[in-house]
Amino acid sequence: MSTIRPGLVFFYSARSGSCRRVEGFLAQVLQRRGNHGTFRLYRVAQEERPDLVERFAIETTPTLVVVEGKQVRARLARPRGCRDIERFLAPWLQ
Numbered sequence: 001m002s003t004i005r006p007g008l009v010f011f012y013s014a015r016s017g018s019c020r021r022v023e024g025f026l027a028q029v030l031q032r033r034g035n036h037g038t039f040r041l042y043r044v045a046q047e048e049r050p051d052l053v054e055r056f057a058i059e060t061t062p063t064l065v066v067v068e069g070k071q072v073r074a075r076l077a078r079p080r081g082c083r084d085i086e087r088f089l090a091p092w093l094q
Contacts, residue, residue: 006092007067008039011058013046022062022079029085035093039066064088 010026012019023043030036046053046061056065059077064085066074076088086093 004069005038005040006073007042008089009042009044009052009056009065009067011044011046011053011056011061011063011065013061015047016061018078019062022085025079025082025085026064029082029089029093035089038089038092038094066092 010023012023030038030041044052046058052058056072058065062078064076064079065072066089074088074091076084079085079088
């Protein structure tokens with residue numbers, strides 16, 4: 001039986017230093033304990049995909065969204081560090 005991995009969508013702005021920091025935090029969290037295979041990771045630049053920003057009702061960047069079975073399961077706007085991201089992703093992480 002194959003399980004479909006949840007999608008983790010990282011909404012960011014290419015011009016934002018805060019988004020670059022959060023991208024680094026996210027990479028650290030997913031690399032720990034072999035979690036890099038837990039999600040299908042999608043990076044969405046708000047400047048390039050305003051349609052997705054609108055569809056997901058993104059009000060600020062950076063924002064992380066977990067999608068399972070075509071439904072948004074969780075959302076975290078402006079994570080402050082690795083601990084925020086780990087707490088947010090805890091239900092899915094090993």
